[in-house]
Amino acid sequence: MSIRNPKQALYEQFAIVAKALGHPLRLELIEHIAQGARSVEALAAKLEQPVANISQHLQALRRAGIVSADRDGKFVHYSLADASVLSAFAAVRGVAERQLAEVDRIVRGYFDALDDMRPVTREELQTLMRDGLVTLIDVRPADEFALGHVPGAINVPLGEVKAWSADATVGREIVAYCRGPWCVMSFEAVAALRSLGHAARRLEDGMPEWQAAGLPVEAVADIAAD
């Protein structure tokens, strides 16, 4: 009864993958792992969850072939098994975006009226950077910045945006980015900067998508994840 016919067995395999994506914590894990390889405890800290719980979710993801684990000393680093995982994540997000009014409601409720917060495209940003017209800030924590960031970006973790902006030239546009299209940090950074009178926009998506688009990434070699 477990396998009635090969067709159903295939659907069962597909269902395993989808089921593995069917938990908020695991989706959040994927978004973090998409930034680069992470250890269990680093992920547990980011998600503010017990290590054992995260370990089990990671194993669920591994069983589904979504992430892969590499042992390095006493640490186990998890990374995405394949770029196809990002597109599956994006596709699920796409369905949710298009179909669920709930998502709209949440986004709007949280970010007030952000109609004029049209993001900067990657192409646009490259032109603006080449011409020196904008300041690009990476509002992720320092450890994530160190593991890879857009060339030319300055690391300004979200908590330091306000202080940093005091020294920024008013009038010069600021572009902020963070982990991905649904990472709230760049939204918050832009909102804060605007309330202080700066011209600020978000970069579309975030770091993993930048990398996935085949664009160059810069890393800081001698800073370890904390």
Next chain:
Amino acid sequence: MSIRNPKQALYEQFAIVAKALGHPLRLELIEHIAQGARSVEALAAKLEQPVANISQHLQALRRAGIVSADRDGKFVHYSLADASVLSAFAAVRGVAERQLAEVDRIVRGYFDALDDMRPVTREELQTLMRDGLVTLIDVRPADEFALGHVPGAINVPLGEVKAWSADATVGREIVAYCRGPWCVMSFEAVAALRSLGHAARRLEDGMPEWQAAGLPVEAVADIAAD
């Protein structure tokens, strides 16, 4: 406790979509619905499941924004809510294909050595059809054929392939297609035709993908789904 912060609420919405994809029956439902709008009882018959069970799974899909329901008299016709659903399905399938050795094993075990079963691409087929070089058969049941098929295709339901092929010209290549990339019917049709000495290949993917690629679809207006 239900909604801790907006970010988590978003992940929860994404998880709802993924979870809805996380069941073999629901995936099979999606594949059928992707062919065109279907009633509950028609789907229940295809999947050989009790109507109530199918109804509940359909409602789960509807809650996730994956399918939409339209009442027509005493029938309720379900259809895909959006083309993005197909890409989510494909993305999940992509992860499973790339990552799960299990899938490989199942496919290989069932279809023997089908290394030389390279499918015909849609572009290739259009050329072959224009030049009149191949016979195209649609091996889906007649009701699905009626609702939309590739122009020029002949409907030869799987069970009739053997009988039909007796009248087919030996030497003329036959191309078969069915519901989609994991629909086993076209595999079986090709295997049967080859064992009878015909040259036969599969079309890549199937009907919904053909339609999604923007290619023309022909319908038989006066045949209703049974």
Next chain:
DNA sequence: CCGTCATTCAATTATTCCATTGAATGACGG
């Protein structure tokens, strides 16, 4: 070889999900 530390395993409870059953709804046809 022993202590430490990151990770995993095992066992528990609470929760959610799934299939089935039988009854309820809602629309058509007479």
Next chain:
DNA sequence: CCGTCATTCAATGGAATAATTGAATGACGG
């Protein structure tokens, strides 16, 4: 307005999943 039929609802029992706890592995450093 009543019977019929497609669909949905409500309730049940059984299975799978999730979070927690505490113990077990496995590798490094002395």
